[in-house]
Amino acid sequence: MSPIRPSILSLVHNGIGRVSSLGLGQQDIIPLWFGETDLVTPAFIREAAKRALDDGATFYNHARGMMALRQALRDYHKRTAGVDVGVERISVPGAATLAVVTALQCLIETGDNVVMVSPIWPSIFQAAQAVGAELRFARLEEDWHGTPARWRLDLDKLFAQCDARTKAIFVCSPGNPTGWTASRAEQQAILDFARKRGIAIISDEVYGTLVYDGSTHAPSFLQIADPEDDLFVINSFSKPWAMTGWRIGWLVHPPSLDEPMDVICIANNTGPATFAQYGALAALSAEGDRFRSEMLERCRAGRDIVQKFLDGHNRIRWIKPDGAFYGFLQVEGLTDSFAYARDLVLNHRVGVSPGSAFGLDDEVGNDSYLRICFAQDPERLREGLSRIEQATAHR
Ligand SMILES: Cc1ncc(COP(=O)(O)O)c(C=O)c1O
16 A cells, blocks of 8 residues: 555646646736736845845755844834734745645644635645645635625634634635635634634735735734734735745744744745845835835736726626735636636637636536736736637637
């Protein structure tokens, strides 16, 4: 019998990977499938990393991130979310994806389960599968009749999924793919429940500053939790500063994990690339704040373009996202989002992610959706939408 864990052998490519492999890198395709803008990382960040390389920053560095970087992250949390998070609670293990894995490593033993608010980005639940967790989902519900239409979290449904083997509730807000943003009251209810039941919260806040209501940050669990609550907050440089290829993000955790985190971060990757840390440090400057505002305006413009497109459309609709940079588009009559996304790439030269990717195969509801990223050049976004439009008209 193979010693390899069945939970590893059962892992298969998710729908985003399978669709994008059909056309990745082909110049005539408009790629709206990944969670990234088409902007190159701003020059002042690239220059900082180049300078670091030229100055010889090519060695191992602190495995949880340089102290200057962790201090700058502390300041960032203060000015965006208004919370003071001690540096002993901040670790920079590598990308946010690795921060998710690190949080799960702290919590999961075989047979434990994680309850996730879905639809949710597949790499998150695949990471949970890889560490041996059983997956449970509490799907947000569409309220199409609300003014405006919105995604609604049924807290009773979420809590009913939890049992004695539940180690974590995973909430991504603002959400990928929906843009749903948890309210302070919803977060408080989840925190109260989790405290009572001895369940940790993993809060993915990588889109925390990409919100359209004029605030500097979406409600954060850090604003209501005590330091020693079993709370892990995931964050990333990827989205606000157009740094997806840099593979750097961070994790806020309880202070009691100060020393264990040193060890886990050494064991996992011995930290992010040293020169990337210098780039990240530059991103946390006033210039970085200005870039973040520009990025938010670019996303707002992208969101407006999608809204305008949908206003004139009777077969595609969305729940306008409160945050993040995705359009989760529901197409009338669509029952196989993977086949449709495949057709869009191969025959219409536009790359989208199939809705089915954002949950397990048997989860009802996602297969009538496609996800696009609207953090794009306006002309290319319009062209991408018009290709989707042409394909839909022929169905
Ligand atoms: C919700 C969410 N968390 C984490 C990540 C990963 O971020 P990183 O690029 O830092 O690994 C993504 C990327 O799409 C995401 O959407």
